[in-house]
Amino acid sequence: MNVEKLITIKEAKEYDSKDEFQPYRNEFFLQPGKIYMDGNSLGLMSKQAEVKVDELMDSWKQLAIQGWTNGKYPWFYLPEKLSAMCAPLIGAESEEVSICGSTTSNIHQVVSTFYKPNGKKTKILADELTFPSDIYALQSQIKLQGYDPDEHLIQVKSRDGRMIEEDDIIAAMTDDIALIFLPTVLYRSGQLLDIERLTKEAHKRGIPIGFDACHSIGAVPHRFSEWEVDFAVWCNYKYLNGGPGSVAGLYVNKKHFGITPGLAGWYSSKKDKQFDMSHTLDVEESAGAFQVGTSHVLSLAPIIASLELFAEAEIERVRQKSLHITRFMLQLIEQELDGLGYSIGNPMEDERRGGHVCLEHDEAVRICKALVAENIIPDNRPPNIIRLAPIAFYTSYEEVFTTVQILKRIVIEKQYEQYGKERNVVS
Numbered sequence: 001m002n003v004e005k006l007i008t009i010k011e012a013k014e015y016d017s018k019d020e021f022q023p024y025r026n027e028f029f030l031q032p033g034k035i036y037m038d039g040n041s042l043g044l045m046s047k048q049a050e051v052k053v054d055e056l057m058d059s060w061k062q063l064a065i066q067g068w069t070n071g072k073y074p075w076f077y078l079p080e081k082l083s084a085m086c087a088p089l090i091g092a093e094s095e096e097v098s099i100c101g102s103t104t105s106n107i108h109q110v111v112s113t114f115y116k117p118n119g120k121k122t123k124i125l126a127d128e129l130t131f132p133s134d135i136y137a138l139q140s141q142i143k144l145q146g147y148d149p150d151e152h153l154i155q156v157k158s159r160d161g162r163m164i165e166e167d168d169i170i171a172a173m174t175d176d177i178a179l180i181f182l183p184t185v186l187y188r189s190g191q192l193l194d195i196e197r198l199t200k201e202a203h204k205r206g207i208p209i210g211f212d213a214c215h216s217i218g219a220v221p222h223r224f225s226e227w228e229v230d231f232a233v234w235c236n237y238k239y240l241n242g243g244p245g246s247v248a249g250l251y252v253n254k255k256h257f258g259i260t261p262g263l264a265g266w267y268s269s270k271k272d273k274q275f276d277m278s279h280t281l282d283v284e285e286s287a288g289a290f291q292v293g294t295s296h297v298l299s300l301a302p303i304i305a306s307l308e309l310f311a312e313a314e315i316e317r318v319r320q321k322s323l324h325i326t327r328f329m330l331q332l333i334e335q336e337l338d339g340l341g342y343s344i345g346n347p348m349e350d351e352r353r354g355g356h357v358c359l360e361h362d363e364a365v366r367i368c369k370a371l372v373a374e375n376i377i378p379d380n381r382p383p384n385i386i387r388l389a390p391i392a393f394y395t396s397y398e399e400v401f402t403t404v405q406i407l408k409r410i411v412i413e414k415q416y417e418q419y420g421k422e423r424n425v426v427s
């Protein structure tokens with residue numbers, strides 16, 4: 001990237017004044033005096049989220065058991081209502097989406113459904129940079145099938161410790177692979193994989209393929225249905241602002257409808273048959289079949305608010321803003337932080353990056369502590385990564401400008417030296 005003329009605070013303010021997302025800042029509880037750069041880990045609470053939680057609490061108070069079928073949001077149908085609202089974010093039909101479980105429990109659900117080792121095909125293909133919980137889930141699913149994960153979990157290697165090359169993934173799609181499970185966006189470097197290409201290549205070889213979209217949902221649009229991705233999972237508490245531990249989501253392509261879920265429960269049933277209380281499961285012919293038990297109704301409440309915001313703002317526009325403001329941050333980093341030991345760890349091309357900036361520094365742990373002391377909230381991933389996510393809905397260009405200035409000062413004035421090198425329990 002060539003910085004031709006110096007970016008100044010004036011330019012940041014100009015972008016803010018022209019920003020059509022500016023009114024949305026008011027819809028969130030920004031923390032007074034703080035710059036929040038961690039929306040990729042836990043999105044901020046929206047004002048409407050609070051309203052929806054109150055409404056659902058009130059429905060419990062007023063309606064008790066009758067809340068399942070009465071009130072503004074009858075609880076029994078709330079997951080399906082949210083699935084329809086979420087579908088545009090991942091490019092799927094409403095029936096292909098289910099809002100249920102947690103990311104990790106949903107990985108167990110889809111992998112136990114789609115990992116069917118048979119003959120020579122016994123292995124799962126993943127990558128070596130993915131999130132640990134995904135790997136633990138894959139290892140335990142392999143063990144449950146009676147195989148040794150050391151031999152049956154293949155993790156594509158990174159050439160540079162940051163990215164995974166699609167060519168390397170495709171080369172690893174050998175005829176002993178029974179299932180492929182990959183992230184859409186890598187949680188550390190923010191690399192966005194070419195989902196369409198990988199899905200095509202997997203299907204050419206007759207291998208089902210699924211994705212973990214935790215780091216892309218709400219930041220990047222998807223076309224899972226059109227690309228015929230077999231399944232996907234995601235959480236709703238990062239870019240979707242659903243609150244700590246909010247209910248997660250999954251997608252299953254409609255060509256798989258009718259399949260019995262690996263982990264069945266009474267919520268896997270056709271809804272009109274569920275209360276027949278039969279011991280023979282009549283499985284729902286939609287992604288709803290992948291629910292297990294009773295919905296976490298109160299934890300669904302903030303997601304109503306979030307998806308209403310996305311419906312209004314539209315994911316394509318969110319992506320445009322996100323690309324613009326992250327590019328602005330990357331340009332500032334190149335302009336201001338040169339020679340201070342920082343390097344950019346995310347891809348620079350728009351079509352290869354997600355919603356966060358991956359800044360690397362040998363002193364990342366201590367720099368993050370110094371940032372927090374300056375009221376800037378980043379997150380830190382070992383060994384040397386400072387993740388910074390300017391969020392389309394609520395981060396201003398001026399805040400991005402200030403953040404980069406403070407990153408500069410922390411190193412120039414060696415402010416970070418006041419802090420210990422040990423990582424915090426939650427970082």
Ligand SMILES: *Cc1c(COP(=O)(O)O)cnc(C)c1O
Binds near residue numbers: 215
């Ligand atoms: C955030 C995240 C998770 C978290 O899983 P939980 O079940 O919600 O704790 C898992 N995988 C990836 C890739 C993530 O980004």
